[in-house]
Amino acid sequence: MNQRVRSRDCPLSGNDNLSNEPGYTAASFDQHVMRSTPGAYGVKTVAEFKVEYLRYLDPQGNITGELPAFAKDDAALLKMFAAMLRARIFDTKAINLQRTGKLGTYASCLGQEATHVGVGAATRPEDSVAVVYREIGTMFWRGVRMTDVLLYWGGDERGNDFGGPKHDFPWCVPIATQMLHAAGAAMAFKARKERRCAIGFIGDGGTSEGSFYEAINLAGVKHLPVVFMVVNNKWAISVPIEEQTAARTLAQKAIAAGIPGLQVDGNDVIAVRDATSRALEKARNGGGPTVIETLTYRLSDHTTADDATRYRGVDEVNDAWQVEPLIRLRKLLTARGALDEAQEQAMKAEFTREVEAAAQEYFNTAKQTTDSMFDYLFANPPRQLETQKAIARRYAGTGRPSH
Amino acid sequence: MAQAWELEHDPSVIVLGEDVGRSGGVFRATSGLIERFGSDRVVDTPLAENMIAGMCVGMSAQGMKPVAEIQFMGFIYPAVDQIVNHMSRLRHRTRGRLTCPVVLRMPHGGGIHAPEHHSESVESMLAHIPGLRVVCPSSPGRAYGLLLAAIRDPDPVIFLEPARIYRLVKQEIADDGKALPLDVCYILREGDDVTVVTWGAITVEVLKAAEQLAAQGISAEVIDLTTVSPIDSETILDSVAKTGRLVIVHEAARNCGVGAEIAAIVAEQGLFDLVAPIQRVTGFDTIMPLYRLENDYIPSVPRIVDAVKATMEHP
Numbered sequence: 001m002n003q004r005v006r007s008r009d010c011p012l013s014g015n016d017n018l019s020n021e022p023g024y025t026a027a028s029f030d031q032h033v034m035r036s037t038p039g040a041y042g043v044k045t046v047a048e049f050k051v052e053y054l055r056y057l058d059p060q061g062n063i064t065g066e067l068p069a070f071a072k073d074d075a076a077l078l079k080m081f082a083a084m085l086r087a088r089i090f091d092t093k094a095i096n097l098q099r100t101g102k103l104g105t106y107a108s109c110l111g112q113e114a115t116h117v118g119v120g121a122a123t124r125p126e127d128s129v130a131v132v133y134r135e136i137g138t139m140f141w142r143g144v145r146m147t148d149v150l151l152y153w154g155g156d157e158r159g160n161d162f163g164g165p166k167h168d169f170p171w172c173v174p175i176a177t178q179m180l181h182a183a184g185a186a187m188a189f190k191a192r193k194e195r196r197c198a199i200g201f202i203g204d205g206g207t208s209e210g211s212f213y214e215a216i217n218l219a220g221v222k223h224l225p226v227v228f229m230v231v232n233n234k235w236a237i238s239v240p241i242e243e244q245t246a247a248r249t250l251a252q253k254a255i256a257a258g259i260p261g262l263q264v265d266g267n268d269v270i271a272v273r274d275a276t277s278r279a280l281e282k283a284r285n286g287g288g289p290t291v292i293e294t295l296t297y298r299l300s301d302h303t304t305a306d307d308a309t310r311y312r313g314v315d316e317v318n319d320a321w322q323v324e325p326l327i328r329l330r331k332l333l334t335a336r337g338a339l340d341e342a343q344e345q346a347m348k349a350e351f352t353r354e355v356e357a358a359a360q361e362y363f364n365t366a367k368q369t370t371d372s373m374f375d376y377l378f379a380n381p382p383r384q385l386e387t388q389k390a391i392a393r394r395y396a397g398t399g400r401p402s403h
Numbered sequence: 404m405a406q407a408w409e410l411e412h413d414p415s416v417i418v419l420g421e422d423v424g425r426s427g428g429v430f431r432a433t434s435g436l437i438e439r440f441g442s443d444r445v446v447d448t449p450l451a452e453n454m455i456a457g458m459c460v461g462m463s464a465q466g467m468k469p470v471a472e473i474q475f476m477g478f479i480y481p482a483v484d485q486i487v488n489h490m491s492r493l494r495h496r497t498r499g500r501l502t503c504p505v506v507l508r509m510p511h512g513g514g515i516h517a518p519e520h521h522s523e524s525v526e527s528m529l530a531h532i533p534g535l536r537v538v539c540p541s542s543p544g545r546a547y548g549l550l551l552a553a554i555r556d557p558d559p560v561i562f563l564e565p566a567r568i569y570r571l572v573k574q575e576i577a578d579d580g581k582a583l584p585l586d587v588c589y590i591l592r593e594g595d596d597v598t599v600v601t602w603g604a605i606t607v608e609v610l611k612a613a614e615q616l617a618a619q620g621i622s623a624e625v626i627d628l629t630t631v632s633p634i635d636s637e638t639i640l641d642s643v644a645k646t647g648r649l650v651i652v653h654e655a656a657r658n659c660g661v662g663a664e665i666a667a668i669v670a671e672q673g674l675f676d677l678v679a680p681i682q683r684v685t686g687f688d689t690i691m692p693l694y695r696l697e698n699d700y701i702p703s704v705p706r707i708v709d710a711v712k713a714t715m716e717h718p
Contacts, residue, residue, distance in 0.1 A: 155695035173521070174478060209451045211481075243449070306426075310425070367696070368695070377689050377690065385687075388657070388687045399698030
């Protein structure tokens with residue numbers, strides 16, 4: 001509670017998130033409920049908070065603050081630009097595969113590449129990442145193969161036994177549950193006194209689930225080496241952020257858990273990487289958890305099974321395209337002479353070849369046998385399953401086609 | 404349609420859930436409702452299933468009739484605390500003072516090429532809970548009448564909507580507000596040689612199997628269980644008394660599945676009517692596979708036909 005009320009004392013709508021404006025001070029109980037002058041009725045301020053906002057690169061590609069060291073290195077920025085481009089080219093291909101019946105339902109990462117790549121670049125291989133189902137950029141950065149991702153969305157569990165760090169968690173479709181896994185991983189690292197961190201991703205909708213609050217609360221109490229990445233892409237399927245929460249920022253939810261919460265421009269890969277790196281360094285050095293809210297936008301449908309035109313206007317999407325993450329970094333790199341059109345075309349060609357090869361490998365991956373339904377359920381499979389395994393073999397292929 | 408009818412005719416009905424309003428539901432089950440009844444009665448909620456179930460307890464205890472959607476059955480687990488500890492037993496705990504006339508609708512089962520956790524059929528978990536009705540229609544027509552009955556029922560009803568049926572079966576339905584009775588089975592096909600009890604989307608395969616069996620001179624009586632809990636044992640026992648044989652077919656895993664309860668009822672009350680051991684044709688005791696293998700998990704027509712034939716080997 002605080003006596004400094006910002007100029008807008010109307011109920012704060014989540015739409016303010018779109019403005020990417022920094023800072024938030026809570027309206028005071030004294031003024032808004034008691035309708036009195038501050039200090040009357042014995043009301044006094046016992047806690048106050050603010051939420052800070054970080055951005056280095058604005059949508060026009062202008063630098064808005066003193067850059068962190070890594071961002072002064074063209075090669076480092078170029079590597080992140082390439083990773084974002086690579087994720088987007090993969091994403092486009094995956095959607096095309098779904099549209100032509102060669103892939104199942106797929107959750108696009110379009111528009112959120114800076115958040116995903118920025119986090120990936122900030123992690124160390126020994127850290128453990130718990131993703132949701134969109135963080136292609138993070139997973140690719142950490143060594144997950146394109147074929148793995150295609151296999152998963154292509155209905156094959158082997159995609160979850162991916163080529164990235166073996167201690168990373170698989171895709172996580174039930175909402176918010178992975179936050180507790182990240183907290184648990186951090187608990188393990190702390191118990192073993194390892195200098196490792198856990199990173200848990202969650203979306204804006206996910207922060208309404210109990211698991212999110214439980215995880216940040218636990219992390220606060222136990223002072224865990226974990227960073228919670230709240231990717232605020234403004235839409236939880238058809239529910240916009242202002243109908244998801246009355247909180248002006250999602251970062252401020254951290255305050256209730258007694259841990260710091262920071263908002264960053266999620267389309268500014270420099271800001272995302274810097275904020276995440278700092279939070280990870282702090283956690284690694286025993287400084288405890290952090291919540292980072294990245295403000296970005298879901299330019300795609302929720303998944304290929306969704307049609308966002310049913311519930312959101314085209315103007316909003318067009319506006320979001322103006323502030324998407326690749327444009328601004330391209331401008332910066334071009335201005336620095338580190339990137340030109342020909343170079344970008346060459347990159348695109350290379351990634352397209354890579355994606356095509358991954359798609360081929362995916363097509364050529366033979367379906368698992370029915371035994372695979374049983375072989376990974378237990379370390380020591382109960383003998384009762386043998387009977388069922390035999391039945392499954394006998395009737396393999398006799399079921400109806402899916403559609 | 405049933406939801407629209409009840410919204411129109413009962414001011415205490417309110418539809419809520421994730422994406423039920425503006426989007427009209429991920430399976431379009433609430434399509435057009437928000438335009439017709441407004442956002443006070445068709446409510447998009449924040450994303451939290453425990454919140455949805457708990458809200459339903461609160462609203463229903465205070466005189467509303469919430470019809471809530473859980474987006475997929477695989478997402479019901481966070482809500483189980485509220486369902487089991489409160490929704491199912493508030494009437495009992497308060498000796499009838501407070502009640503929960505809630506309907507929790509959710510897609511059920513696989514076979515639609517869906518992502519992980521979107522193809523669950525865990526009806527036995529809910530059927531095990533005292534104080535809950537669990538209903539699973541197998542056609543749009545019965546879904547309409549049964550949903551009306553579920554909404555009008557004074558107690559909580561878990562309403563499972565087989566996801567395959569949303570797209571597979573098209574029917575013209577008279578929108579006449581007529582409910583169908585709960586707590587009874589529906590006989591879909593009469594027969595003399597064997598009783599086949601089933602429910603949900605797999606009813607489609609069972610009826611196909613019955614057709615093939617008829618061509619081979621085997622007359623199967625197909626019973627759609629429909630209300631999974633409580634079980635209408637009378638209809639099943641009467642049929643078994645006539646046929647002497649019982650095959651139970653369900654998509655859910657075998658171990659402690661609802662099929663086991665049906666088999667136990669017949670063993671207890673109809674054992675001497677049986678001329679052959681009871682057969683169960685079910686999903687396997689493993690995780691529903693991702694979609695490449697889902698049709699090898701869901702019982703196929705040949706598997707059902709073979710099970711029926713196995714019971715026919717006993718004279």
